[in-house]
Amino acid sequence: MHFTRLEIKSTRVKNYFQKDGRHFIELEENPxxxxxxxxxxxxxxxxxxxRVLYVSDLIEIDRPLSAGSTVEIKIDVERRREIARQHTAQHIISAVIEKDYGAKTVGFHMGEEDTTIDLNGTFNIEETENASNEIVFSNLKVEEIILTPEEVSKYELRKDLSEKAIKSGNVRLIKIEDFDLNACGGFHVGSTSEIGIIKITHPERVKGGLTRIWFVAGKRALRDYQMKSEVLYESAKIFDASWMDLRSRIQKSFDxxxxxxxxxxxVSEKLANYIxxxxxxxxxxxxDESVASFLIRIRQDIPYAVKIAGTNxxxxxxxxxxRIRxxxxxxxxxxxxxxxxPIYRFAIKNPQEFMAKIKEI
Ligand SMILES: [Zn+2]
Incomplete structure (x- = not known):
């Protein structure tokens, strides 16, 4: 696992302030x-x-800390591992789609629940998922290589270096054996098998003619499988059916x-006619509502009222x-x-009283 800045165990609080009841700090060294x-x-x-709530230039925390004090740092390493799984999975999916279909990754966004990749072409989701998981199962080594922009020019990268990366001096490349090479500053696993599994949950068409795919990897994929299995199993129980038959049973119930x-x-129309x-x-x-709605349409030549059963x-x-009266x-x-x-609809508990007054008009 390639992790940075884990060696920082303590540092000093450079600045602390409160805003709208929220607490923000700046650290001398931010890991x-x-x-x-x-x-x-x-x-x-x-x-x-x-507790750390959000990290930007400032760090939002859940309580005050004194400026100038020396503080102990504890990073949630398991969360980093899970982020690394999602991130490396993205490298793999993007590389598979580019190799097999020529579609390029133009956007990537990781959320707390799932992750999206925006792509500028068409591709088969099931084949992509299978090929991506083959890379996971093959246990390929994931390496981090730091090079100067001049040295990088000798390599063929999946995506061209950004201006920012070129200016920064050193470029960090993520190499997945002979399968993929890409510049990236995020967290990655040490070998693809650490990802466990990759599941593309669904595609979506987005602006600019792009296809967005949603995916989960690692423990998120396990959790996704657990939740979906439970929903399927519990739903099938309602129908006293196996989950394999669930779709046809739901269709039949709808029909x-x-x-x-x-x-x-x-029947309601007939009954309304009779009444x-x-x-x-x-x-x-x-x-009942269905009979009432027919009746009020059929007969409008005498004063009367229909209360819908179970409502006001x-x-x-x-x-x-x-009308004004x-x-x-x-x-x-x-x-x-x-x-x-001649038809009025009122929310009324006691229509008798209202009808008595109507009679007096
Ligand atoms: Zn990356």
Missing amino acids: FYEDGAGGQIGDRGFIDEA DLREKNSTLKK SKEIQPFEILEL NVSFSLPNYD VMDLAKTLGIKGGGNG
Whole structure:
């Protein structure tokens, strides 16, 4: 594993300040890797008892520390290992896609859960995943080589050196045996087998005609597998089926439901038709939503109300009533809702009281 700055065990707090209740420090020597640098997520750990929350030019911590004091540094090495797995996996995936399909990596972003690579071409995801894992299983050595920009020019890199890298003097190359060579400043494993496994979870089309792939590697891949297995297994249990049959069972349930809904609609319409002939003026009925919605469309020539069962939603049919007077009455009684007439919809607990007042208009 190639890790830098782990040798710094203690340093001095150069500066400390508070802003909006958050705590920030500057260290004399900063061993913490910055968030976002080279597309990577940053280091975490402790500075004395203070937990590191975010690393940029300043370090955000969860409690105050005194400026000038000497502090003990503890870097979360396991987190670095996991970052190294994701990062080296990115080198492998990018190299596979470029070699096999000629598509170039134009962006890379690591998050706390998964990592994305933006590519400017088309490629087969399953084949890419298989070829990438072949590199993992082959246990290739991953080396770090420091060269001057002149020395680097003798090598063929996957990606040209940036202006910044050329100006910085020394260039750090990451070499995966004869498979890949690329300049990079992030964390990498010592051999590809440390990655464990690479899983591309899904692709996405993004701006500029690019394809973004989302992937997990190492412990993240294990966790992804564990969570997905659990969801599949628990979902299959609901259907009393094996996970292999789950998709067809869900499809069948959807088809059944669609058919039943269509039957329910027909029956509701028939029932609404039947009820519409029996309604008396100023009657208040309580019906299921599907029947109520048909009824209120079918019969609008007499005053009556339909309360939707299990709710406070009441539809009123009030033909030949002045809309302004209806709305004023509702407002006086503190009832919410409205309509353009003859149909009004109100949220109302006691429709009897409202109907009695309507009668008086
Ligand atoms: Zn790298």
